[in-house]
Amino acid sequence: MSKEKGQSRIKKRKVKKRRKLLYILIPFLVLIGGATVYGAMVLNKAEEVVEKSYEDEGREGSKSELREKEVDPTADDVSILIIGVDQSEKRRMNNESNSLSDALILATLNKEKKSVKMVSVPRDTYVYVPELGYETKINHAHSAGGTKASIETVEQLLDIPVDYYVKLNFEAFIDVIDTLDGIEVDVPYELYEQNSKDEANAIHLLPGEQLLNGEEALALARTRKQDNDIERGKRQQEIIKAIVDRSISFNTLLKVDDLMEAVGNNMKTNMNFDEIKSFVSYGSAGGLDIETLTLKGYDLWTDAYYYQLDEQDLAEKKEILKEHLDITSTTTTDDSENDSSGTNYSQQSQVQ
Numbered sequence: 001m002s003k004e005k006g007q008s009r010i011k012k013r014k015v016k017k018r019r020k021l022l023y024i025l026i027p028f029l030v031l032i033g034g035a036t037v038y039g040a041m042v043l044n045k046a047e048e049v050v051e052k053s054y055e056d057e058g059r060e061g062s063k064s065e066l067r068e069k070e071v072d073p074t075a076d077d078v079s080i081l082i083i084g085v086d087q088s089e090k091r092r093m094n095n096e097s098n099s100l101s102d103a104l105i106l107a108t109l110n111k112e113k114k115s116v117k118m119v120s121v122p123r124d125t126y127v128y129v130p131e132l133g134y135e136t137k138i139n140h141a142h143s144a145g146g147t148k149a150s151i152e153t154v155e156q157l158l159d160i161p162v163d164y165y166v167k168l169n170f171e172a173f174i175d176v177i178d179t180l181d182g183i184e185v186d187v188p189y190e191l192y193e194q195n196s197k198d199e200a201n202a203i204h205l206l207p208g209e210q211l212l213n214g215e216e217a218l219a220l221a222r223t224r225k226q227d228n229d230i231e232r233g234k235r236q237q238e239i240i241k242a243i244v245d246r247s248i249s250f251n252t253l254l255k256v257d258d259l260m261e262a263v264g265n266n267m268k269t270n271m272n273f274d275e276i277k278s279f280v281s282y283g284s285a286g287g288l289d290i291e292t293l294t295l296k297g298y299d300l301w302t303d304a305y306y307y308q309l310d311e312q313d314l315a316e317k318k319e320i321l322k323e324h325l326d327i328t329s330t331t332t333t334d335d336s337e338n339d340s341s342g343t344n345y346s347q348q349s350q351v352q
Contacts, residue, residue: 064151079160124306127156184246
């Protein structure tokens, strides 16, 4: 393929909007933040939400194969895979029960530091998918085998155990913000963006600090027409912080039921109520310390477009996540075999 043709196709791809957004973590943060402020009242409602949202991921046993023993989130550092999927009316009409994943974020939570690290895996990342038995785009894992296949693929790629998962659709982003009567965000410049129905230029925002509704916040989180993915990532982080701040404000007290319903209607998770409650301490520490990581890579053209990860950068990110989880590899993984089944992890004793 010629360089000019490749660049032309890349440009077209940039026009197409993808939902690779950090907003898929928002309902989980709302559960943490809301429970921190409202205590028993919110936890009672959260129990109903979690029971309605619970869904086993299909793995044998109750732990990752990369763990020697089952984790206890009240005492251990754990990981959560957040899966964003498009469950639009169009896909439901086409009976696509296992759609392509639009976003994959692995979050590691350090109990002592009360900190969260998140690494977003681009949907076009070229990886080995165990469910399929060959390399392809990572978003194909979910369409091939649902949640279980996505977990296995992420574990193989990052060499990190996935202890829990939360699966959400983008309606959660809009519903939560609208339930909160909007969020205060600084819009950096005038922009026109499509809405959640993919209607072009349906959202028009002017620069400055202002109150945004769900559709407007989604447009701000999506846009990158006037800058780049790095700046977009920063905006998404600010939006997340604004949602958490809004969700724990006194003014949301009368909206707790609606807020939890907005979460529950758009979420599936393998966490039970007691496990969810164990994360309340992260919010009660006085604000979540959230760090986002980016996987570097480059464009790869073969039979289609792929995002090829930089191996050195990938290795560095793996070590950061392992250190944050306080885990160590007890055996050596042969990267050439595209298989992580020979790797086990043990929880290190924390000596301070």
